[in-house]
Amino acid sequence: MQRAILTKLCAVCGMPFLARQVDGKLRMLYRRRFCFDCSPFGLHNTSKSPLGIPDPAELRERRRRRKNAATYRSLKVRRKRRKADLIQTRGGCCEECGYDASPAALEFHHRDPATKEFALGNFQGTWDRLLREAEKCDLLCANCHRTRHATLDAGRGDHPVVAHRRRRKLRAIEYMGGTCHGCGRAGLPAIFEFHHRDAAQKDFGISETGIPHKWETVVAELAKCVMLCANCHREVHAGARRIGEDELRYRAA
DSSP states (O other), X not given: OOOOOOEEEOTTTOOEEESEEESSSEEEXXXXXXXXXXXXXXXXXXXXXXXXXXXXHHHHXXXXXXXXXXXHHHHHHHHHHHHHHHHHHTTSSOTTTOOOSOGGGEEEEESOGGGOOSOGGGOOSOHHHHHHHHXXXXXXXXXXHHHHHHHHHTTOOOOHHHHHXXXXXXXXXXXXXXXXXXXXXXXXXXXXXXXXXXXXGOOSOTTTOXXXXXXXXXXXXXXXXXXXXXXXHHHHHHTSEEEOSSOEEETTO
């Protein structure tokens, strides 16, 4: 007894098409979602929502973007794994203060910028070369890294835009209480960052832009934020801390 051939409806135009066709070969098309008019056979269109009749060039571009996105995700996982391994070779904690709560907040600081060949965070070369570059560095937490650079940069003249941004940040830090809402730490202005509770409500970064805003506008933006030290901010974005209504706490708590 011959099995009946299933008829499917195209997800784009609604026209029926056979789920099994013979044109010299047996084609098993039971998982296909689009008719041959909307998605010609052989173009490998796996899009979940094609827009009408797909253009071959557009399909190639979509496949390229999907491939690039998959490559980016793979490289991101690889970078995270290699960073964790590299941190362990250096003792697993900040060489300045001993911080070891989250790898996301640990960074490599080149002692002599003149010897720097590349930034360790984005390097995709060999492990041996990565180790050699790391030997030129100190392993620091984000707070100590910021403090180190602030100390090294002290006394340098600022561009007017940078000077304006620094003044605005100092005023914002004072307005927010002067300490990290996560760990209660005080410190140099360089260690503080403003984390938006809801990124969708963010109109501008408090300390990222030199565009002059009225102080009332800055205060309205600060109302959407909590002020964190660089370490706590890294922990929040890494998922090691979460933001409650009135406080920050470790996810494990």
